[in-house]
Amino acid sequence: MRLQYPASVRVIQLPCSGRVDILHLLKAFEEGADGVYVAGCMEGDCHFLTGNFKARRKVNYVKKVLEQLGMEPERIEMYNMSSAEGPRFAQVAREFTQRIQELGPSPVKAAQAA
Amino acid sequence: MKAGSNLEKVLSAGHFAVTGELGPPQGNKAEEVRHKAAHLKGIVESVNITDNQTAVVRMSSWAACKILLEEGLEPNYQMVCRDRNRLALMSDILGATALGIKNVLCLSGDHQRFGSHPESKNVYDLDSLQLLAAFKKMRDEKKFLNDKDLEGAPEIFIGAAANPFADPFSFRVTRLAKKIAAGADFVQTQCIYNMDKFREYMKQAVDRGLHEKVYILAGVTPMKSVGMANYMAKFVPGMDVPEAVIKRLKGVDKKDQAKEGIKMAIEQIEEFKEMKGISGVHVMAIEWEHRAREIIEGAGLLPRPQVD
Amino acid sequence: MIVGDSKPLEEILEMIKGRDKVLVLGCRGCVTVCNVGGEKEVGILATALRIARKKAGQPPTVDGMTLERQCDPEYIEELAEVAGDYDAIISIACGVGPQFVAERYPEAAVFPGINTTFIGGALEHGVWAERCQSCGNCLVHNFGGLCPIARCSKSLMNGPCGGSAKGNCEISPEVPCVWHQIVEKMEKMGRLQELEKVWPNKNWLTSRDGGPRKRVREDLKQ
Incomplete structure (x- = not known):
């Protein structure tokens, strides 16, 4: 399968979505990312049992931080997908990219550019 | 005689006593107190004056008590531990007795969180039992809590509240016994609707001989409507309103519900008159003072005995 | 902590x-x-x-x-x-x-x-509850190991009050009535009799009510 997904998506690999840290997510925004999403395994399929649930809770935490900072919480999202679902991966990448394009550039980057 | 109040005299003479209740206004209109008091005059031994009831600010209890005295009624000064520390509680009982108040009811008080000023700081320096003990000490030992002598001790008939329906039920009679041990001369219960549970409670109290140590007045509040019954069942902490009570009210036409509520109250009082260990009733016709006579008269409790 | x-x-x-x-x-x-x-x-x-x-x-x-x-x-x-x-x-x-x-x-x-x-502890990861009010005179052993000062909304020493319902405090069904728990615990331990005692008024002098507190340990002071 040679599936196309937007070139603007930069993939950072982790052994489990549970390894993602609130700080990693915030760092991405600090460095100017317009959006961040975490792709974890299907709920119930985590090899470490609850990694993907933990990831979702951290994503929700960061949504609240973004809100408090006056940024759209939609700039961060959690998606669940199976590693066998290549097309789903590409579809989510396109969907999320479109969402972020609609939201426009991150106000962090915009202010830096100005 | 501990205080020689009318309530104490009627109870000690062995009569079935009746007390009423009056909530002071959320303002300073003495006229409102006089107006409510007029409905209760001559039909009860004494009238409880609530103290910032349900943690809503109202005219101070002692002041409303004083107005009652002027109107020729006897007040039961309710005092909660929520709003005052031991200094204020002792000072207020000295002031109240100096004004001629002879009965007091000691309460913990509803928590302020569901009252009119939930952001306030509470006190609870003493709890209701410690307050009973404090007043007993002031009266009997003529001493302050610090063991210093009083110059003029309060002669006061000391009351406590009991809620037979709060949890855990198994401990309720023990707590009543503790209140008696702490200093209660009389006890008024929470509004009773669950008669089965109350019979069980009284049986336990009588088995422990508590009725011989204290006068127990059963609490009666007439239901005005199905709405009130539902509200009491759902939202008033420590209230036990069985489904059967609500069902009976629902069984009559809406305009007759108040009448049915009064009828139910009268039936309850008839049973209390015969119940072992019960010395009287405490009729709490909340914002319904004008209907109190109907209940008391209906239960055959008028005229009230005159005891000297 | x-x-x-x-x-x-x-x-x-x-x-x-x-x-x-x-x-x-x-x-x-x-x-x-x-x-x-x-x-x-x-x-x-x-x-x-x-x-x-x-x-x-x-x-x-x-x-x-x-x-x-x-x-x-x-x-x-x-x-x-x-x-x-x-x-x-x-x-x-x-x-x-x-x-x-x-x-x-x-x-x-x-x-x-x-x-x-x-001052409290973790009930589970992410959940903490109050346990101590630092009143300066610990009495928890008399109440089945539960503190009525910190955990009763009214700090009653002779509870439970009349607002306790279904094991919860009158302030909220989310708040357990510690006096309900004390009675149950003492009953289980066969020590219910001890709760017949009327606790006298508490000395709050050791608590914050006595003013800001300071402690000096001569054996440690340099």
């Missing part, structure tokens, strides 16, 4: 408005254990503040540092070299932290980044 809650970012941003160089100061004591003021939270808060600064087009100088404890002058001393470099120091230790920092560095502008809530 002492348990705290993060202050809302908006409140912190308002506090440090117009102050360019900011230090977020964590503590490896209680607040690390309750996940509100340790090294990790320093990183999160500092990053969030930098995002806010960048977004507003302001200089994003927000550094982080975590001390062993902020309730000990020995560790507060570690700030000596850098305290003067900052226009604002946000302490995310309990209420002791910002005070100790402010006392040692009188010129520094110190702000509290968390609200100290209570």
Whole structure:
């Protein structure tokens, strides 16, 4: 399968979505990312049992931080997908990219550019 | 005689006593107190004056008590531990007795969180039992809590509240016994609707001989409507309103519900008159003072005995 | 441990408005254990503040540092070299932290980044509950190991009051009635009889009511 997904998506690999840290997510925004999403395994399929649930809770935490900072919480999202679902991966990448394009550039980057 | 109040005299003479209740206004209109008091005059031994009831600010209890005295009624000064520390509680009982108040009811008080000023700081320096003990000490030992002598001790008939329906039920009679041990001369219960549970409670109290140590007045509040019954069942902490009570009210036409509520109250009082260990009733016709006579008269409790 | 809650970012941003160089100061004591003021939270808060600064087009100088404890002058001393470099120091230790920092560095502008809530423990990961009010005269052994002063909404020593229903406090069905628990526990232990005792009025002199407290241990003092 040679599936196309937007070139603007930069993939950072982790052994489990549970390894993602609130700080990693915030760092991405600090460095100017317009959006961040975490792709974890299907709920119930985590090899470490609850990694993907933990990831979702951290994503929700960061949504609240973004809100408090006056940024759209939609700039961060959690998606669940199976590693066998290549097309789903590409579809989510396109969907999320479109969402972020609609939201426009991150106000962090915009202010830096100005 | 501990205080020689009318309530104490009627109870000690062995009569079935009746007390009423009056909530002071959320303002300073003495006229409102006089107006409510007029409905209760001559039909009860004494009238409880609530103290910032349900943690809503109202005219101070002692002041409303004083107005009652002027109107020729006897007040039961309710005092909660929520709003005052031991200094204020002792000072207020000295002031109240100096004004001629002879009965007091000691309460913990509803928590302020569901009252009119939930952001306030509470006190609870003493709890209701410690307050009973404090007043007993002031009266009997003529001493302050610090063991210093009083110059003029309060002669006061000391009351406590009991809620037979709060949890855990198994401990309720023990707590009543503790209140008696702490200093209660009389006890008024929470509004009773669950008669089965109350019979069980009284049986336990009588088995422990508590009725011989204290006068127990059963609490009666007439239901005005199905709405009130539902509200009491759902939202008033420590209230036990069985489904059967609500069902009976629902069984009559809406305009007759108040009448049915009064009828139910009268039936309850008839049973209390015969119940072992019960010395009287405490009729709490909340914002319904004008209907109190109907209940008391209906239960055959008028005229009230005159005891000297 | 002492348990705290993060202050809302908006409140912190308002506090440090117009102050360019900011230090977020964590503590490896209680607040690390309750996940509100340790090294990790320093990183999160500092990053969030930098995002806010960048977004507003302001200089994003927000550094982080975590001390062993902020309730000990020995560790507060570690700030000596850098305290003067900052226009604002946000302490995310309990209420002791910002005070100790402010006392040692009188010129520094110190702000509290968390609200100290209570002395308690973790019921499970992410859930803490109050257990002690530091009244200065522990009596829990008389009540089945449960404290009526800290855990009864009215601090009743002779409870339960008439508002207890279905095992919960009258203030909220979310708050268990500790007196209900005390009665059940003592009953299970076969010690219910002990609750017949009428507890006399408590001496609050050892509590905060006696004024701010200080303790001197002659055997340790140097």
